[in-house]
Amino acid sequence: MNDLVSIVMPAYNVQNYIGKSIESILLQGYKNWELILIDDGSSDETLKVVESFACDDNRIHIYRQLNSGVSKTRNRGLDLAKGRYIAFLDGDDFWESSFLEEMIARIDQSRAPMVYCGCVSLYRNGSKKLHSKRFSYAKGNILPDVLLGRVSIANGAALFIKDFLIDNNLKFAEGCRSGEDFEFYIRVICLTHVDVVEKDLMVYVQRSNSACNLPWNWNLIDKYYSLQRVKYFITGNYNKNDKQIVMHALDLQTGQWIYRFLWKAIKYGYKKEVIELLKDELWYNPLKQISLEESRYKDKLKIKIILSKNERIWSLISCFR
Known part of the structure; x- marks a missing residue:
């Protein structure tokens, strides 16, 4: 167990955080690694x-480029990687010192192309949320568990066999401004079994100005297109007996996302745009479906308000949380 690990780290305006990220790599018990650090136009x-x-x-190894987005940056790192193993770590997150050692031991033992672990969400006030308290661990075919929300994989909390990614052309969707991590991991676990280290070995730093914590904006619509690409990929590549369950779980997740997105869009004044989206059955039907399955009264009411297409009622949405 001494093969090279290529660690791909995209970095964009993280001067106050990246030092700790790099230090966490330097402190790894497993020493045979290369860090491919790509500054994305900071x-x-x-x-x-x-x-x-x-x-x-x-x-x-440091590389510089004009700002191109995190997906293109990670893909460039994958192309530059020389290691047998690949790991991704963002420039504001960090690992526990045993991360590489434990992950490599598990991936070698199981012969799975991918292994993941839990993570800790760290907030500005010092509070933490443990992955192990919120989600279950599973191994083998975990696609149903992920789509049903029982298992979660954080970017930075996984290790891959590089040849598996290359052979299956598994890369991040370039130009996608929301949902690129989800899409990448779903594609991977759709094609293979995975294993797990049941420990929280990665720390996910919740920054107020990070991409996932910025105020709502219309660019979040990219997650919808990501979900559609995922559906197309699963349809063509997943052939297990539980495919019907998997597709239903994805449809429910898509409907829940559409509901949350449209509610915020109306709240931020995009009423005309929402009216146009609801004319498309690919937006309307998933929303209608979850209106039938949603059991929480507050959410059921919000969905009913959206489906009403009544702009006078929509003007009151700012009163709702």
């Missing part, structure tokens, strides 16, 4: 921070 001192680390360790 306008702060991110590059200066990473260069200070690279001067002292030739395992750290």
Whole structure:
């Protein structure tokens, strides 16, 4: 167990966080790694921070590019990787010191192309949420568990066999501004069995200005197109006996996302745009379906309000939380 691990780290304006991310790699018990760090057009001192680390360790390789988005950046890192194993870690998150050691031991033992672990969400006030308290662990075919919300995989909490990703052309969807992580991991677990290390070995830092915590904006519509690509991929590549359950779970997840997106869109004044979207059965039908299956009164009422297409009623939405 001494094969090279390629760690791909995209970095964009994370000068206050990336030092800790890199230090967590330097502290790994497993030492045979390369860090492919790609600065995605940062306008702060991110590059200066990473260069200070690279001067002292030739395992750290720095690349610069014009801002291209996280998906294209990770894909570039995958193309540059020389290792047998691949791991992704964002420039504001970090690992426990045993992450690589334990993940590699499990992936070698199980011969699975992918292994994942739990994570800890760390908030600005110092509070934490443990993955192990919120989700279950599963191995083998975990696609149904992920789509049903029983299992969650955080980006940065997984290790892959590089050849498996390359052979199956598994990359992040470039140009996608929301949902790219979800789409990538669903594609992977659709094609293979996975294993798990049942420990929280990765720390996910919840920054107020990170991409997932920014105020609502219309770009979040990209998650819808990501869900549609996922449906197409599963339809063509998943042939297990529980396919009907899997497709139903994905349809419910899509409907729930549409509900949340449209509610916020109306709240932020995109009423005309929502009216146009509801004319499309690919938007309307999933929403109608979850209106029949939703058991919580408050959510059922919100869905009914959206489906009413009544702009006078919609004007009151700002009164709802």
